Amino acid sequence: MNALLQRKGDLVERKLIKAGVYSFIIGLLIGVVLFPDKETIKFASGVKEITYEPMRVYLMKLIRFSALLSLFAIAGGWLKERFVLTNGKTGFVQFIRGWVLSFVLVLAVILLASLFVGVFR
Numbered sequence: 001m002n003a004l005l006q007r008k009g010d011l012v013e014r015k016l017i018k019a020g021v022y023s024f025i026i027g028l029l030i031g032v033v034l035f036p037d038k039e040t041i042k043f044a045s046g047v048k049e050i051t052y053e054p055m056r057v058y059l060m061k062l063i064r065f066s067a068l069l070s071l072f073a074i075a076g077g078w079l080k081e082r083f084v085l086t087n088g089k090t091g092f093v094q095f096i097r098g099w100v101l102s103f104v105l106v107l108a109v110i111l112l113a114s115l116f117v118g119v120f121r
Helices: 003-036 055-082 092-119
Strands: 038-042 048-052
Touching: 003 055, 003 092, 055 092
Parallel strands: none
Antiparallel strands: 038 048
């Protein structure tokens, strides 16, 4: 019995590590799309001024966003493993429902994280 619990704990730990690493990488990719590294200001005379953020500041912004997204993913994975509703096999309808719910939840987390980063930047 103790070996079975140890094996389940190892599987949960492995899943949480994967969730953290993958969400960090995905967060970096999303951050590159969401956060521009330049700011364009148009003046009334038609002249444009483009200012670039220093690379150090831009990279820290991306890493901060990715780390926050990774922490949310780890917390979500832990909650999912902690509060499993069923141990049985699920059907196709339950699979699709869970997939859509997961997509919506991850999208909400990403939008909240980007809003959080945008407000406190």
